[in-house]
Amino acid sequence: MKKITISLLALISLSAVATAxxxxxxxxxxxxxxxxxxxxxxxxxxxxxxxxxxxTGNTKTLNVNGKYEAAxxxxxxxxxxxxxxxxxxxxxxxNDSVKDNEEYTANLGLEQMLDNxxxxxxxxxxxxxxxFRNYDNKFAxxxxxGKELYKDATQSLVAKLGTSYNMEQxxxxxxxEDFGALNEYLEYTNKLNKxxxxxxxxxxxxxxxxxxxxxxxxxxxxxxxxxxxxxSLSLEEEIAYDNLPSVGFKKTDTKSIVRLGYHF
Numbered sequence: 608m609k610k611i612t613i614s615l616l617a618l619i620s621l622s623a624v625a626t627a628x629x630x631x632x633x634x635x636x637x638x639x640x641x642x643x644x645x646x647x648x649x650x651x652x653x654x655x656x657x658x659x660x661x662x663t664g665n666t667k668t669l670n671v672n673g674k675y676e677a678a679x680x681x682x683x684x685x686x687x688x689x690x691x692x693x694x695x696x697x698x699x700x701x702n703d704s705v706k707d708n709e710e711y712t713a714n715l716g717l718e719q720m721l722d723n724x725x726x727x728x729x730x731x732x733x734x735x736x737x738x739f740r741n742y743d744n745k746f747a748x749x750x751x752x753g754k755e756l757y758k759d760a761t762q763s764l765v766a767k768l769g770t771s772y773n774m775e776q777x778x779x780x781x782x783x784e785d786f787g788a789l790n791e792y793l794e795y796t797n798k799l800n801k802x803x804x805x806x807x808x809x810x811x812x813x814x815x816x817x818x819x820x821x822x823x824x825x826x827x828x829x830x831x832x833x834x835x836x837x838x839s840l841s842l843e844e845e846i847a848y849d850n851l852p853s854v855g856f857k858k859t860d861t862k863s864i865v866r867l868g869y870h871f
Contacts, residue, residue, distance in 0.1 A: 653677045656868040672698040683719050690718040710736040724755035728767065737778035741853035744776040749790060760798075767792040771812070781854050787815045802833040823849040841866045 656674040674696035683689025698710040716730030729750040736742050751769015758764075767790075774785045790812050797805040807828050814821035829843035847860045 649680050651677060651679045652870070654868050654870040656866050658864070658866055667701075667703050669701040670699075672696065684721070688720045692716045692718075708736070708739040710734070710739065724758075726753045726755075727751070728753060728769065741778050741781070741856055742775065743778045744774075746774040747771045751790065753792075762797050763795070765794045777853060779854065789813045789815065789818070799830075804831045805829075806831070821851045823847070837870045839868050839870065841868070
């Protein structure tokens with residue numbers, strides 16, 4: 608059976624060890640380019656990822672999460688590859704036996720390969736996190752274009768640019784919002800050796816109605832290791848910035864994570 612490296616996803620996010628009270632890493636690509644970067648071939652590729660951590664003593668904490676990913680390549684426009692990818696995830700934390708955070712995501716993306724490294728993408732993603740990020744429901748539908756800027760035997764660099772329609776329903780008394788946005792995405796990968804890969808993913812979004820003030824960005828740096836024929840381990844660090852966060856919430860979040868995945 609094949610060894611398949613794990614991806615973020617990103618997006619959407621979302622881990623075996625996480626900071627107390629934090630959430631799992633965002634699937635940056637799903638969030639900002641509406642496409643999930645799980646590995647894909649002409650046969651269906653699937654993976655389950657699970658994480659758990661707890662502490663006892665002065666503070667009792669519990670972090671549990673799970674994620675399912677699937678992707679397949681079929682024939683699309685002009686007999687070129689069309690990738691379809693889907694993922695769902697759930698995350699929960701408790702501090703001193705009191706649940707203080709839960710997060711759920713779902714992402715569906717299409718990526719059509721075109722000429723000379725160009726591609727087109729379209730997709731939809733959903734997020735629910737009322738406790739930590741104030742989203743009762745957050746939907747985004749988007750489309751755009753991308754280009755493989757560089758690729759050799761070990762490294763690759765891909766950039767994407769597009770637009771999205773966003774709908775945000777808040778858990779507190781803040782008024783719901785819907786708006787169009789400009790989305791950017793950049794991904795760099797470096798195959799360090801036969802069993803490990805370094806990756807950097809950066810995404811950003813600007814609200815068309817107020818581009819100078821209403822914007823956000825997320826960056827994830829990580830490394831993935833193949834630890835068995837169908838098992839991989841990834842270490843990731845995320846920094847997220849929202850210049851106009853929900854009322855009562857901070858602009859910057861940082862998250863650390865260790866994820867174990869099984870692929871089939």
